[in-house]
Amino acid sequence: MPTKTHKKTRARKKTTSKPKKKPDIAPSSHCPECGSQNLMRDYERGEIICRDCGLVITENIADYGPEWRSFDAEQKNKRARGGSPTTLMRPNKGLVTEIDQYNRDIRGGRIDARQQAQLHRMRKWHKRVSIASSFEKNLAIALAELDRVGSALGLPDNVKEAAALMYRKAVKQELIRGRLIESVVAAVIYAICRMYGIPRTLDEISRASSIEKKEIGRAYRFLKREMSMDIPLTDPSTYVPKFASALNLTPKVQEEAVKIIKKALRKGLISGRGPTGVAAAAIYIAAAMHGERKTQKEVAEIAGVTEVTIRNRYRELKKELKLKINL
DNA sequence: AAGACGAAAGTGGTTGA
């Protein structure tokens, strides 16, 4: 059983190598326990860790984390630390008791061979036991997935934390049963992105997580209902900068597009329309107004809608806002 | 020839009985 899971996580790591963190890994060192070179620096806890067996190889490397300051009592409560700030991204929130690797007694003296062997076994079992409950096991898988997908989507850490918190709640409410962990994770990410106004479509999340769009949507609606979240409908203008930069349009065009959307919003003619379609049409119009014309096809491709949809939105916007556009 | 336009039919999902 351990070998099976072992192989699985390893295989997954390979396919999703993150170029970002590569330089952090000391290239020449390897794990003294299992010989693996798959090491990871964890600045939050100040350790170098073997990704394969979990052995802590070096402790007390420099902490690159923020030095918190507090401005009121509540913050102080949250941020005061004896150790690193807690993080929801780890199954145990980063609060752990570890048996260290140095085979010394409390005064730093040597320990005899038999006791060293015992210590070794204790370390091993301590690690295993600490992720024993199904709750923790579930979280361990989910949070790894969350981190992977979150990174693939370029989400900042605070957003990933928020997603982790929501996932914890979902597990506590037993909303995962009968569902793939991965699909719930994807749904949570989608929900958080919408709450934070981060433009990520179901399509993108689907691509990053290899879960079908349909499935993510279903899980999302389920969570939304069961956890009674109220999520505002997506403001199309959140997609404007994303599309505009993908099309190499100037900031002027972006402003114009946002203005158009604002106007349309006030007239209440966005309701029920897909936000990406509206954003695409607004950009198409704005680009034409500023002489940076793009074809419908180009815009459609970036926005993930068809030309026809752009035309329909475009027609509505033009009529309702009485825009003067000369082609 | 490429792009824009719009009609018509098809698709997948939601809603309400």
Place this chain on the structure above:
DNA sequence: TCAACAACTTTCGTCTT
């Protein structure tokens, strides 16, 4: 569970530049 429905897509013929 089913039918009605809205939004969107696909396809295709026509018009414009």
